[in-house]
Amino acid sequence: MKSVLVTGAKGQLGKSIQKIASDYPQLHFTFADSKDLDITDPKSIAEKLSNKAFSHCINCAAYTNVENSEKEPEKAFKVNSQGVRNLALLCQEQQTVLIHISTDYVFDGEKGSPYLVTDTTNPINVYGASKLEGEQHIQNLMSAYFIVRTSWLYSEYGKNFYKTILQKAKEGADLSVTDEQVGCPTHAENLARYVLDLVVEDRETYGIHHFTDEESLSWYGFAQKILSENNLADKVRLEKAKNYRTFARRPKYSVLKK
Template identity: 50%
Template sequence: MNKNFSKIKILVTGSNGQLGQCLRKIAHNYSALELHFYNSTDLDITNKDAICQVFKDNSYDFVINCAAYTNVEQAEKEPEKAFHINADGVKNLAEACKKQNSTLIHISTDYVFDGKKDSLYTEEDIPNPINEYGKSKLAGEQFIQEILDSFFIIRTSWLYSEFGHNFFKTILKKSETETELTITTSEKGTPTNANDLAKFILDLILIDNQKYGIYHFSNLGEATWYDFAEEILSVLGKLDTIMLKKTDNYPTSAKRPKYSVLSKEKVKKVFHISQNNWTNSVRMLLKSS
């Protein structure tokens, strides 16, 4: 019997990003899944013809969309580009998924919220983004909901990993040369290990649960960026050699939500998953790196 006969075929877009690389890293643990990885050079999601060609060559059960414009600061200067990728590109994927009867798993963000709440954001809260990045990501979510019935929109927050450009890697690099770091305390959210998110996504596919819709997934707990940096330096044993300073006024081009901690009750209730506290995930990544 052909072992590949019943494999679930999955297209992963944006595979060179940190989440895409985390998915690639663990794919071998999922023998029932056949993942096809496409980076932005292989597949530009803003190009309808390119998407059609990829679907013409293969029939996919799921599409995991990791392709995104993620530079929050730069999006203020070039919003058209952010919307082209995060909204128009997502619309293209959704339309292709509808034609091919594929389920779309799309990664969104806590930045669809304005941060004015002082309690956990649930999936029922009304989005109100305050920067161009958040607006472009919300537009992508809306296209998916207009076009598809079979979709999972997964909002996550403060994503980091050993891959790509992120706060975790920035602090690691600075800890090698700097003796003083000034980190903002003005925002509160949840650092989320992209490896944990990657595992959740592949587990979600295996579960074959068709309770489609919007879900929040992040690690547990909450922190400021200062707390995040402090935890990294603490695990590294460098808090004695690097002076860590707090600031509540760190100038940025983009407005950012002051509070964007996501409620994980829905995802826990529907999928019965266990989640790591953010501090545990930081420690596990540092120990495995």
């Protein structure tokens, strides 16, 4: 039986993996949140990994606040770059396959067509830059790894766009959403199954992978879909935001192609 360590277990993806873990009886899971395993602390990682014989480590731990990353870049790089380096070193030492979750924000969004795994990266914000550094540490330090880039993750857990739109709509609030960014909304449970299938299938297709739910939408289009799915389209006013601005620059078109 393969033994799998999941870091960042209280995040969207971590909780989604926990939800479907029983569908994978051939795997033995150990779930660790930041209190159990702090990836920025090598000692914390060593205590969890050393001699535990984990075949795989799924790293869901990340600093994901794009706006705050601009204001607190040291925090973003501490987790998304240095923390990943710490994890990569220990996984390589223990011969544990690392499955690391990355982002569409490693691209600048100027290509105008879906990004391939072979396309040149060029992040335009701190969050994307910190995630790219994490990718590079893994590539430089490890021989057996999967880097899985995904985008616009949502689920019933935590804070995400889907839950925010749904809550505001149910409260009867008017909605103003930008159509200036296009990507692929991805349900965390679908990503969880993709990642666990990588473990089960045991194919040594190591390297960078892209996974999304494949339907490309603007944030405005995604909001429309959310309202429609929940029979709220006729009950809420949804308009396109004018002069939409955020503190962090964001890719205009960050659709990922598998």
